[in-house]
Amino acid sequence: MSGFLSSSIGKKFFMSITGLFLVVFLLVHLTANLALLFGPNAFNIVSHFMGTNPLIQIMQPILAAGFIVHIIYATFLTLQNQKARGNDGYAKVVNSHQSSWASKNMYILGSLVLTFLVLHILNFFWKIKVTGSPLLAEVEVNGEAMENAYALVAALFTDQKLGLVYSLVYIFGAIALAFHLTHGFWSAFQTLGMSNDIWRKRWTVLGYLFAFAVGGGFAIIPLFLMLFA
Amino acid sequence: MDLKLKIWRQKDAKAKGQFELYSLNNITKDSSFLEMMDVLNEQLLSQGIEPVAFDHDCREGICGMCSLFINGRAHGPDTEITTCQLHMRKFKDGETITVEPWRSNGFPIIKDLMVDRTAYDKILQAGGYVSVNTGGVPDANAIPISKEVADEAMDAATCIGCGACVATCKNSSAMLFVSNKVSQLALLPQGKAEASRRAKAMVSKMDELGFGNCTNTGACEVECPKGISISHIARLNREFLMATAKE
Ligand code: HEM
Numbered sequence A: 001m002s003g004f005l006s007s008s009i010g011k012k013f014f015m016s017i018t019g020l021f022l023v024v025f026l027l028v029h030l031t032a033n034l035a036l037l038f039g040p041n042a043f044n045i046v047s048h049f050m051g052t053n054p055l056i057q058i059m060q061p062i063l064a065a066g067f068i069v070h071i072i073y074a075t076f077l078t079l080q081n082q083k084a085r086g087n088d089g090y091a092k093v094v095n096s097h098q099s100s101w102a103s104k105n106m107y108i109l110g111s112l113v114l115t116f117l118v119l120h121i122l123n124f125f126w127k128i129k130v131t132g133s134p135l136l137a138e139v140e141v142n143g144e145a146m147e148n149a150y151a152l153v154a155a156l157f158t159d160q161k162l163g164l165v166y167s168l169v170y171i172f173g174a175i176a177l178a179f180h181l182t183h184g185f186w187s188a189f190q191t192l193g194m195s196n197d198i199w200r201k202r203w204t205v206l207g208y209l210f211a212f213a214v215g216g217g218f219a220i221i222p223l224f225l226m227l228f229a
Numbered sequence B: 001m002d003l004k005l006k007i008w009r010q011k012d013a014k015a016k017g018q019f020e021l022y023s024l025n026n027i028t029k030d031s032s033f034l035e036m037m038d039v040l041n042e043q044l045l046s047q048g049i050e051p052v053a054f055d056h057d058c059r060e061g062i063c064g065m066c067s068l069f070i071n072g073r074a075h076g077p078d079t080e081i082t083t084c085q086l087h088m089r090k091f092k093d094g095e096t097i098t099v100e101p102w103r104s105n106g107f108p109i110i111k112d113l114m115v116d117r118t119a120y121d122k123i124l125q126a127g128g129y130v131s132v133n134t135g136g137v138p139d140a141n142a143i144p145i146s147k148e149v150a151d152e153a154m155d156a157a158t159c160i161g162c163g164a165c166v167a168t169c170k171n172s173s174a175m176l177f178v179s180n181k182v183s184q185l186a187l188l189p190q191g192k193a194e195a196s197r198r199a200k201a202m203v204s205k206m207d208e209l210g211f212g213n214c215t216n217t218g219a220c221e222v223e224c225p226k227g228i229s230i231s232h233i234a235r236l237n238r239e240f241l242m243a244t245a246k247e
């Protein structure tokens, strides 16, 4: 087993498993977020559910661990790969047309996602779970008292001074994530050995659709709030 | 045609290399790239300069000895050919052509454009074979193999071990090479028996020799002179993961 952990395919195995786990997380997170399009009450109900459901609470530390493993292995693999070229690199490289830009820049895209993630956690998660915010003052929805998560989100994107900046940053984060997924999605299945000439085309198409849905889905929220809130 | 050649010169494995610029005139469009290199070396000899060392043997695209990273691409600006099959008509008159050796920790430079590809032999020795016990020669048609399987195994077997996959991969990964042999033999009944052991042994040798980790960019199959698909890498991953799961 120790041989497996240190082997190239073993390391890639952990990248792909954690990557796919994060893909599932994105689906759940996006579905929850899209409740916002149905108004403040819908969003507050979903936020309340996400904040109190025991399964979601159990998954939180596992999710954090998933991110950490993915990032540690990504760093390790990328450093090893850069070293493998040797001391003298090529003077001239023509990028072959068939390997996508995203596939060659996964670490850069991942780092952008990570930077965004830190900002995102500070904006919402941190305020809800740790510091609190006057915006979160309880509201009553269908007879149940809950935090006004909607107000916190809406305030960020409609802020007089920084609303536009935040919106653009969030849209940019969504685009970086989408690019990461255009390669990451199919790549994970290739790493797991679940591909051949036919399935490769299917995973790639599915990956692009997923990337587009995730990127577009997350970008819609700041756009929606800027335009309609 | 008249050319400028920017060529990597390096005295030996330990020396520090650098690019030298040479002018070469009156090359016909129909000559091959290696013939052009021969003419250059004749010219260098007549000028008392040491000729450029480069690898070649069959000069017909089957031995895998020729290499060269030409104008930023393994085996130059064409697809599914080796450098010896590259023709000067792919270049423009007056062009400056950059010629570099394969670059990878797994392929140390011996001299100029020549690299040491013994690493590939070591990987094959680790498991890229079928053990045959002594005895009579088996009947060639005794083991039925379906056409599709035979074709796929044959596709993998067309690898000539030139190293273009490693040279072109941004990670210097040897996965396409390793997967060819693992896939070819795992597909055939003669090789199946040892498939798990082979996958593990060859991957562990590959990792040990300083190649990088595959990130599925697919650059290797584009530059492979035999156009071998990275689907074979998926099969290698499968064999390797199954072998680990079985333990
Ligand atoms: C929600 C966030 C993320 C998701 C859904 C995600 C998903 C994925 C997936 C599915 C893969 C393919 C794995 C494979 O090829 O086997 C991948 C690869 C990769 N990820 Fe992420 N990732 C995320 C965040 C990050 C972060 C924060 C980083 C870190 C800096 C990162 C760096 C990388 C790198 C470098 C690769 C390529 C590694 C390789 O192919 O070996 N990712 N990601």
Ligand code: FES
Pocket: B055, B056, B057, B058, B059, B060, B061, B062, B063, B064, B065, B066, B082, B083, B084, B085
């Ligand atoms: S010299 Fe034999 S393949 Fe080019």
